[in-house]
Amino acid sequence: MAENILEVRNLKKYFKTPRGMLHAVDDVSFTIEKGHTLGIVGESGCGKTTTGRCILRLVEPTSGEIFFEGKDIMKLNRSEMKHLRKDMQIIFQDPFSSLDPRYTINQTLSETLRINKIRSGKKAIEDRVLELMETVGLAERLINTYPHELDGGRRQRIGIARALAMEPKFIVCDEPVSALDVSIQAQILNLLEDLQEKLGLSYIFITHDLAVVNHFADEIAVMYLGQIVEKAPTAELFENPLHPYTQALLSAIPIPEVLDERPQTILSGEISSPIEPKDECRFSKRCRFSGDRCKECGPKLVEVKPGHFVACGRLGEL
Amino acid sequence: MEEKKKNEMPQDEIALELKNLRVKFVLEQETVHAVNGIDITLKKGHTLGLAGETGAGKTTTALSLLRLVPHPGKVECDKLEVAGKDVLSMSAKELQKFRGSDLAMIFQDPMTSLNPVFTVGQQIADTIMLHNPTTKEDAFKQAEKMLELVGIPAARAVEYPHQFSGGMKQRVVIAIALACNPGVLIADEPTTALDVTIQAQVLAMMKKLRDERGMSMIMITHDLGIIADVCDEVAIMYAGRIVEYGTLRDVFNHTKHPYTEGLFNSLPNIRNRDERLKPIPGLMPDPSKLPKGCAFAPRCQYATEACRNKKPQERMVSDTHMVACTAYDDPAFRINRPEKGGNNG
Numbered sequence: 114m115a116e117n118i119l120e121v122r123n124l125k126k127y128f129k130t131p132r133g134m135l136h137a138v139d140d141v142s143f144t145i146e147k148g149h150t151l152g153i154v155g156e157s158g159c160g161k162t163t164t165g166r167c168i169l170r171l172v173e174p175t176s177g178e179i180f181f182e183g184k185d186i187m188k189l190n191r192s193e194m195k196h197l198r199k200d201m202q203i204i205f206q207d208p209f210s211s212l213d214p215r216y217t218i219n220q221t222l223s224e225t226l227r228i229n230k231i232r233s234g235k236k237a238i239e240d241r242v243l244e245l246m247e248t249v250g251l252a253e254r255l256i257n258t259y260p261h262e263l264d265g266g267r268r269q270r271i272g273i274a275r276a277l278a279m280e281p282k283f284i285v286c287d288e289p290v291s292a293l294d295v296s297i298q299a300q301i302l303n304l305l306e307d308l309q310e311k312l313g314l315s316y317i318f319i320t321h322d323l324a325v326v327n328h329f330a331d332e333i334a335v336m337y338l339g340q341i342v343e344k345a346p347t348a349e350l351f352e353n354p355l356h357p358y359t360q361a362l363l364s365a366i367p368i369p370e371v372l373d374e375r376p377q378t379i380l381s382g383e384i385s386s387p388i389e390p391k392d393e394c395r396f397s398k399r400c401r402f403s404g405d406r407c408k409e410c411g412p413k414l415v416e417v418k419p420g421h422f423v424a425c426g427r428l429g430e431l
Numbered sequence: 432m433e434e435k436k437k438n439e440m441p442q443d444e445i446a447l448e449l450k451n452l453r454v455k456f457v458l459e460q461e462t463v464h465a466v467n468g469i470d471i472t473l474k475k476g477h478t479l480g481l482a483g484e485t486g487a488g489k490t491t492t493a494l495s496l497l498r499l500v501p502h503p504g505k506v507e508c509d510k511l512e513v514a515g516k517d518v519l520s521m522s523a524k525e526l527q528k529f530r531g532s533d534l535a536m537i538f539q540d541p542m543t544s545l546n547p548v549f550t551v552g553q554q555i556a557d558t559i560m561l562h563n564p565t566t567k568e569d570a571f572k573q574a575e576k577m578l579e580l581v582g583i584p585a586a587r588a589v590e591y592p593h594q595f596s597g598g599m600k601q602r603v604v605i606a607i608a609l610a611c612n613p614g615v616l617i618a619d620e621p622t623t624a625l626d627v628t629i630q631a632q633v634l635a636m637m638k639k640l641r642d643e644r645g646m647s648m649i650m651i652t653h654d655l656g657i658i659a660d661v662c663d664e665v666a667i668m669y670a671g672r673i674v675e676y677g678t679l680r681d682v683f684n685h686t687k688h689p690y691t692e693g694l695f696n697s698l699p700n701i702r703n704r705d706e707r708l709k710p711i712p713g714l715m716p717d718p719s720k721l722p723k724g725c726a727f728a729p730r731c732q733y734a735t736e737a738c739r740n741k742k743p744q745e746r747m748v749s750d751t752h753m754v755a756c757t758a759y760d761d762p763a764f765r766i767n768r769p770e771k772g773g774n775n776g
Contacts, residue, residue, distance in 0.1 A: 230769050298697065325699055327704050328699035351701075362627060365630065367660050380628045383598065384596070385649065
C-alpha cells in the first residue's frame with residue numbers, strides 16, 4: 114500500500130448559531146495517498162469548503178484527528194502549525210478577493226518568501242519570484258502589476274504561485290476554476306495537472322462541477338449536508354454510482370451534445386437545514402427511494418466493493 | 432463568394448427581429464465597443480441560445496432589446512421589432528408598457544433582483560397591476576397562482592425574499608417575468624447562481640412553461656450543456672459579434688468556427704476522463720482595442736495573414752447555418768473537430 118500523505122478521522126465542525134448548532138462537517142473520514150488527488154464534490158452548504166479549511170486548521174475543528182505524514186496536527190501549537198503550513202497550502206475560490214489589492218505580484222510573492230524564510234537576500238528572493246511566475250505561466254513584464262489590472266485567470270495564477278512559493282507537498286484547491294470562463298478554466302486545470310506531475314504534489318480538489326472533478330481526481334467523495342454519502346475511485350463512481358444523491362447529481366450535469374433524450378432524475382424539494390439535524394438520513398426528504406427505515410437513523414458508510422463506500426439505508430434493496 | 436442572405440419568413444412567424452445592433456460605451460480615455468453588429472431573428476415558439484464568455488456582449492445585447500443599456504452606453508440599430516411593434520420609436524411610457532408584457536427578462540442573480548422589503552406576492556402583484564387594470568386583491572390572487580405555477584405553495588406569497596432559498600428566489604423571479612404572459616422571455620444566465628440539482632429543476636420547469644404557453648425565449652449562458660438542453664438555435668458570440676449561428680445540430684454537430692471548436696475542446700469530456708484539455712490560448716481582446724481583422728485571430732490556430740487584416744464576412748454554409756470566418760475563403764478549409772452523424776440541419 115502506498116504511503117498516505119493525509120489521513121482525516123471523524124472530523125467534525127459545528128458552528129454556534131442563534132437557532133442551535135450548525136453541523137457544517139459531521140463525522141468525515143478519508144485518506145489521501147501521496148501524489149494523488151481526492152475530489153470533494155457537493156452543492157453549496159454541504160461543508161466541502163469547511164472541510165478543506167479544517168484540514169489546514171484555518172478553521173479550528175470541533176473534534177477529530179488529522180494526520181499529515183503520520184503527524185497528528187491537532188496536537189500542534191500555533192507556531193508549530195505555522196511551520197507545518199509550509200507543507201500544506203490552499204488555493205482559494207475567488208481570485209478577486211483572495212489577493213491584497215495594494216500589493217503587486219512581486220510584493221505578494223516576495224513577502225511570502227521573506228516572512229516564511231523560504232529564501233533570504235534580495236537577489237535570491239527576486240530570482241525565486243521570477244521562477245515562480247514562470248512556473249505558473251505569468252509573463253515577466255507583469256511583475257509590478259496590481260491584481261485589479263489583471264483578469265481572473267491571471268489572478269488565479271498568482272494564487273497558485275503564492276501557494277507554490279512555500280514549496281508545499283499538499284494543496285487544498287477550493288473551487289480554483291469556478292470563477293473563470295471555460296477557455297481559461299482549461300488553462301488553469303492543465304497547469305495544476307502539470308505541477309502535480311512535476312512536483313509530486315497531492316491535492317484535495319473541492320468543486321461543485323462533476324465534469325471537472327471527473328477529469329482531475331483519482332478518487333471522489335460526494336458530500337451532502339456535512340457528511341460523505343459516497344466515496345469511490347473516479348471511474349467507478351461515474352460508472353456505478355450507488356447513492357441516490359450521486360445518481361441525481363450525475364444526471365443533472367448538462368451534457369454539451371445534441372441528444373434526443375436526456376434521462377434525468379429531477380430532485381424535488383430543497384436541501385434541509387444543517388442546523389440541529391435529526392438522526393435520520395439527511396437526504397431522505399429529497400430521495401425518491403426514501404422509506405421508513407431512512408427516517409430512523411442515519412446510515413453509515415459501508416464498503417460495497419474494494420474502495421467503494423456508500424451510506425444509504427436501503428442499499429441492499431435497491 | 433457566397434453573399435449573406437437570410438431566409439425571408441412570413442412576418443407573423445417572427446417573434447423578435449434585430450438588425451445590425453451596435454453598442455459602444457464612450458468613456459473619457461477610451462471607447463468600449465461592446466456589441467459590433469448583431470442580427471437576431473427569433474421565430475415564434477423557438478428558443479435561441481446566446482453563448483459566449485465573459486465580455487462577449489451577451490448581456491449588453493439583451494439589455495439593448497429592452498432598451499435598458501445604462502449610461503454612457505450608445506445604442507445604434509437598424510431595426511428592432513418585437514411582436515410586430517417597432518421598439519426603436521417607442522416613447523418612455525410605451526416602453527414601460529412594452530417591458531414585461533411583450534418582452535420580459537430574468538436577470539442572472541436572483542439574490543439581488545428581488546426587493547428585500549416587499550413580500551414576494553406583492554412584487555408579483557405589482558407587475559400585474561402595472562400592466563392590467565385590476566384590484567389589489569385580484570392581483571394578489573393572480574400572484575398566488577403564478578407562484579403555484581412555478582412550484583411554490585401559494586401560502587408562501589406573504590413571505591419575504593430572505594425566507595427563500597436561491598432556487599426558490601429564482602422561481603419567484605421567473606414568476607414575475609411570466610406574470611403578464613410575455614411573448615418573448617430573455618433569460619440571462621438564469622441558473623448560474625444555482626446548484627446543479629436545483630439548476631436541473633429550474634430548467635425543467637422553464638421548458639415546461641415555455642412549451643405550455645408557446646413562448647419564445649432567448650437563453651443567455653456560457654454553459655453549452657444548458658444550450659444543448661433547452662435551445663433550438665444557437666448563436667456563439669465573441670467580442671461583440673456573432674461568429675456562428677445555426678440550429679443546435681448545425682453548431683454542435685457540424686461546428687464550423689474555430690472559436691466554437693475551442694469552446695468545445697476546453698470542456699472536460701465526461702465520457703473520457705483521460706483526454707487532456709485543449710484550452711484556447713490567450714485572452715479575449717480588450718473591447719476598447721479590438722484588432723483590425725478578426726477579433727479571434729490572435730488566439731486562433733488556423734489564423735492567416737488575411738484573418739489579421741480583414742473583418743470576417745458572414746457567410747451561409749447551409750440554409751440555416753452562418754459562420755463568420757475568413758478562413759472559409761479557401762473552399763477546402765476544414766476545422767479539426769469532426770462532424771457528427773446525421774445530415775446537416
